[in-house]
Amino acid sequence: MIRVDRIAYAAFETPDLAAQTDHYERVMGLKLVERDTDTAYLTAGVDHHTVILRRGDAGRCVALGFQVPPGTDLGDYATQIGKHGIATARRSDSQPNIRDLVAFEDNKGTRIEVFAEHEPVPNGPRWSGIAPNKLGHVAFNVTDIQATVKFYCDVLGFRASDWMGDFFAFLRCGPDHHSINLVTGATTKMHHIAFELRDWTHIRDACDFLAQERTPLVWGPVRHGIGHNISTYHRNPDGQIIELFCELDRVNESTQSFEPRRVHQDFPQSPKVWSDILQAANMWGSPPPEGFLD
Numbered sequence: 388m389i390r391v392d393r394i395a396y397a398a399f400e401t402p403d404l405a406a407q408t409d410h411y412e413r414v415m416g417l418k419l420v421e422r423d424t425d426t427a428y429l430t431a432g433v434d435h436h437t438v439i440l441r442r443g444d445a446g447r448c449v450a451l452g453f454q455v456p457p458g459t460d461l462g463d464y465a466t467q468i469g470k471h472g473i474a475t476a477r478r479s480d481s482q483p484n485i486r487d488l489v490a491f492e493d494n495k496g497t498r499i500e501v502f503a504e505h506e507p508v509p510n511g512p513r514w515s516g517i518a519p520n521k522l523g524h525v526a527f528n529v530t531d532i533q534a535t536v537k538f539y540c541d542v543l544g545f546r547a548s549d550w551m552g553d554f555f556a557f558l559r560c561g562p563d564h565h566s567i568n569l570v571t572g573a574t575t576k577m578h579h580i581a582f583e584l585r586d587w588t589h590i591r592d593a594c595d596f597l598a599q600e601r602t603p604l605v606w607g608p609v610r611h612g613i614g615h616n617i618s619t620y621h622r623n624p625d626g627q628i629i630e631l632f633c634e635l636d637r638v639n640e641s642t643q644s645f646e647p648r649r650v651h652q653d654f655p656q657s658p659k660v661w662s663d664i665l666q667a668a669n670m671w672g673s674p675p676p677e678g679f680l681d
């Protein structure tokens with residue numbers, strides 16, 4: 388099976404392209420690489436784009452970009468996806484710096500775009516604003532979590548790193564503990580997009596910067612149980628939650644365990660179902676605000 392092994396970008400529609408672009412460029416510190424009347428491409432470095440913003444009626448996540456190993460035959464990949472009864476489209480030059488990709492929809496209607504080769508852009512991080520290392524993960528509320536977990540595992544090759552009860556799944560495609568997470572909700576929508584910062588002092592500086600911007604945190608800082616990352620959460624102008632995190636667990640695939648950490652509960656810490664929901668959510672810091680997961 389050809390598995391995706393990296394999340395590269397997320398694409399959004401937005402009713403306020405200028406405000407969203409300002410947040411990702413000036414506050415988050417992504418570099419604005421290309422822009423026209425209706426679209427803005429912003430990068431955290433290396434990839435031509437980490438976030439794509441397109442003018443639309445409402446703020447919503449419409450697509451995710453994933454990479455399969457360079458050298459992968461995308462014809463073979465499209466055939467593999469087609470065996471699941473999923474229609475695919477091959478697109479050339481639909482994305483700057485990605486000349487060939489396979490596009491299809493996941494089971495909840497998000498467009499998945501998979502590429503093998505891209506032309507890296509030697510941007511490096513932009514040393515203004517928050518300037519994250521990279522896109523870490525995207526989380527969605529879904530109405531049928533089992534079906535969506537099955538899609539991401541069976542079709543895209545993800546593995547479950549942890550479950551919180553039976554309602555919150557953390558899925559990995561590479562060494563990071565999760566690149567996609569899925570939480571049961573009343574409707575299907577993106578819940579948050581998360582960017583990795585360098586360390587805990589970077590999170591402190593980001594919080595100081597957000598305070599100057601009069602952008603309040605909606606949760607955190609906390610250290611989560613699941614994933615053991617330190618995280619904060621704030622909202623962008625469209626009201627979508629942005630997580631800033633560091634120290635996320637990394638998974639050793641050969642041992643099926645997480646790289647040892649003093650903060651772990653289990654030795655070794657391995658994929659499991661966390662039944663203690665409070666411990667799964669928080670090791671320290673205030674609990675999530677009421678309704679945070681909705």
Ligand SMILES: [Fe+2]
Pocket residue numbers: 524526568579581630
């Ligand atoms: Fe997250």
